[in-house]
Amino acid sequence: MLQIGSLKLENWLIMAPMAGITSLPFRLIVKKLGAGLVTTEMISAEGLIRGQKTTLSYLKSHPDERPLSVQIFGSKPEVMARAAGIVVKAGANIVDINMGCPVKKIIKNGAGGALLRSPQRVKEIVTAVRRSCQVPLTVKIRPGWSIDKSVAVETARLIEDCGADAVTIHPRFVKQGFSGKADWNIIADVKEQLKIPVIGNGDVLDPSLALQMKRQTGCDGVMIGRGAIGNPWIFKQILDMEDGRAIRQPGLHERRTLIMEHFRLLSVSIGEHRAAKTMRGLLLWYTKGLPHSSRFRGLITSIKDCNTLVSALDQYFSTLEDEKI
Ligand SMILES: Cc1cc2nc3c(=O)[nH]c(=O)nc-3n(C[C@H](O)[C@H](O)[C@H](O)COP(=O)(O)O)c2cc1C
Incomplete structure (x- = not known):
């Protein structure tokens, strides 16, 4: 304490x-x-x-x-x-x-x-x-x-x-x-x-x-x-x-859920347009070390609207889940 x-x-x-x-x-x-x-x-x-x-x-x-x-x-x-x-x-x-x-x-x-x-x-x-x-x-x-x-x-x-x-x-x-x-x-x-x-x-x-x-x-x-x-x-x-407990890494589902929650809170706070821009930057960090992440980052650099960004995110995570990563 x-x-x-x-x-x-x-x-x-x-x-x-x-x-x-x-x-x-x-x-x-x-x-x-x-x-x-x-x-x-x-x-x-x-x-x-x-x-x-x-x-x-x-x-x-x-x-x-x-x-x-x-x-x-x-x-x-x-x-x-x-x-x-x-x-x-x-x-x-x-x-x-x-x-x-x-x-x-x-x-x-x-x-x-x-x-x-x-x-x-x-x-x-x-x-x-x-x-x-x-x-x-x-x-x-x-x-x-x-x-x-x-x-x-x-x-x-x-x-x-x-x-x-x-x-x-x-x-x-x-x-x-x-x-x-x-x-x-x-x-x-x-x-x-x-x-x-x-x-x-x-x-x-x-x-x-x-x-x-x-x-x-x-x-x-x-x-x-x-x-x-x-x-x-x-x-x-x-x-x-x-406390001597094993460290847990977040699974794909947990990571995706948290990203979406972050995005939702940002949209409420600063509006969808600005949230999409901020989130694009944050996604570079959230996907660091994940497979195909550089391709995903390349894909989202030009996305400006909220819905397209969410779709790209969904597609990326679905691909990873399908590959059972
Ligand atoms: C993007 C960014 C913004 C920062 N903004 C502030 C700030 O507003 N006030 C502050 O005292 N330090 C700021 N810092 C410094 C951090 O609080 C911290 O001292 C620094 O990143 C070192 O800690 P870290 O190695 O854990 O990142 C900022 C750092 C980064 C990377």
């Missing part, structure tokens, strides 16, 4: 925030499949306080996904504090601050990973957000700007001193983007120095790696990103493995 501030989670597994992926439909799916906590994608604090319609739509939630962590990004303490107030009012159970995003557009505005170059700004933001919200507060960081200078431990300590309830560390430097390997030794270093829970993140791409990260670093929780895209079953698989 993992406790963040006053909030007791069902288990130690957390779905990572991922822009374009961790929308409400996906969060509902992974929650049902065992995630102890789900997180929204990063939401612009500026957009929230200006009441921008699209930004506010990211706050849409459902009781079945709770507890919900809402991640905000920005560079101005007062704006972040006001945004935190808005997300709490909208029902966030945890406020999470993004201090690691390497995307140019975010960095250019002094937010995300850019904050790791300014401890004073880190202090001001965490202090201001802490003051403005009563729910548990977490901060997601990288170990620093570039590999030659890790500021992981001092940044995490500073965040703890400013009153945060947990720190998540993804141990790739901002300049690395997503290249190279996550250096789990950094997670261990941070864990050793902090009193609040430390959540490790990075390269947990199969169930055994989650247990390995926990064992190797002593972290209190493990956050999973890419390992859950296309395999939302990973959370249940990890819990089974932890």
Whole structure:
């Protein structure tokens, strides 16, 4: 069990925030499949306080996904504090601050990973957000700007001193983007120095790696990103493995049913047209490693409407079932 501030989670597994992926439909799916906590994608604090319609739509939630962590990004303490107030009012159970995003557009505005170059700004933001919200507060960081200078431990300590309830560390430097390997030794270093829970993140791409990260670093929780895209079953698989139960791979029928459910939830949430486009991308992950998947992917790249996509999906899975794969 993992406790963040006053909030007791069902288990130690957390779905990572991922822009374009961790929308409400996906969060509902992974929650049902065992995630102890789900997180929204990063939401612009500026957009929230200006009441921008699209930004506010990211706050849409459902009781079945709770507890919900809402991640905000920005560079101005007062704006972040006001945004935190808005997300709490909208029902966030945890406020999470993004201090690691390497995307140019975010960095250019002094937010995300850019904050790791300014401890004073880190202090001001965490202090201001802490003051403005009563729910548990977490901060997601990288170990620093570039590999030659890790500021992981001092940044995490500073965040703890400013009153945060947990720190998540993804141990790739901002300049690395997503290249190279996550250096789990950094997670261990941070864990050793902090009193609040430390959540490790990075390269947990199969169930055994989650247990390995926990064992190797002593972290209190493990956050999973890419390992859950296309395999939302990973959370249940990890819990089974932890309890010594055999890991179950989803059969074809189960996989097809889940894909259809994902598609249905997306259609309800964003409309059929946009759902078809999003689903085309997700199907690349859902069919990874299945026979004839590259042919199937080629086939669906040009499909724009919902019904044709569902037919292609049905046909693909029927073929696999006929071949008794
Ligand atoms: C498509 C994509 C979108 C992401 N969006 C966010 C985001 O909105 N906020 C954030 O803190 N991290 C974001 N990340 C980073 C992940 O949360 C995570 O830190 C990273 O993928 C490493 O974990 P993994 O190896 O388990 O995927 C994103 C990653 C991916 C692949």
